Amino acid sequence: DGGITQSPKYLFRKEGQNVTLSCEQNLNHDAMYWYRQDPGQGLRLIYYSQIVNDFQKGDIAEGYSVSREKKESFPLTVTSAQKNPTAFYLCASSMRRGNEAFFGQGTRLTVV
């Protein structure tokens, strides 16, 4: 079945550690996105990529990094520079000139 897979579902991190969230899609979509969701709030865009080896900062990119070496994969690294990383992270993909975005099931990151 085609879709987007995020792993892990739950992630715990100690302060000062970098952590990488995985996002893989087999929908053959060109564009991929990372969003952050805090309790009771909407989604805010961290990074997006419209083509392999290219990506752009979203609204809240500070403290995060990404790579897009393969069309299917768009991992997100939460660095120690991110002041408040505890949140729910959602990955999405879409056709470059299509309509809806498809979302993964999300990763809940908790800093302990």
Next chain:
Amino acid sequence: AQKITQTQPGMFVQEKEAVTLDCTYDTSDQSYGLFWYKQPSSGEMIFLIYQGSYDEQNATEGRYSLNFQKARKSANLVISASQLGDSAMYFCAMSYFGNEKLTFGTGTRLTIIP
């Protein structure tokens, strides 16, 4: 920059009644798309319905319809014959043609009462 406003933080609706979730947007661009997503407690985002800015007819998908009023910059979601499984967060979102990144509103929490 586009902005999405959802003014209803929470709504309670009796089962089988229709419900309207409000969404207004702010843009000076003429080419854009409007989306509604449902987020159950499990956290996944489920696409419900899409309306393009040039679409003359309101979009419909089963029990969902989008009341698109372009001059008022309004894109309300209407759910007919609500069901208990409709209880969830609902987000309105927008993107521009050629740049598919979505901007989301803050959401409305809908609770269906049996």
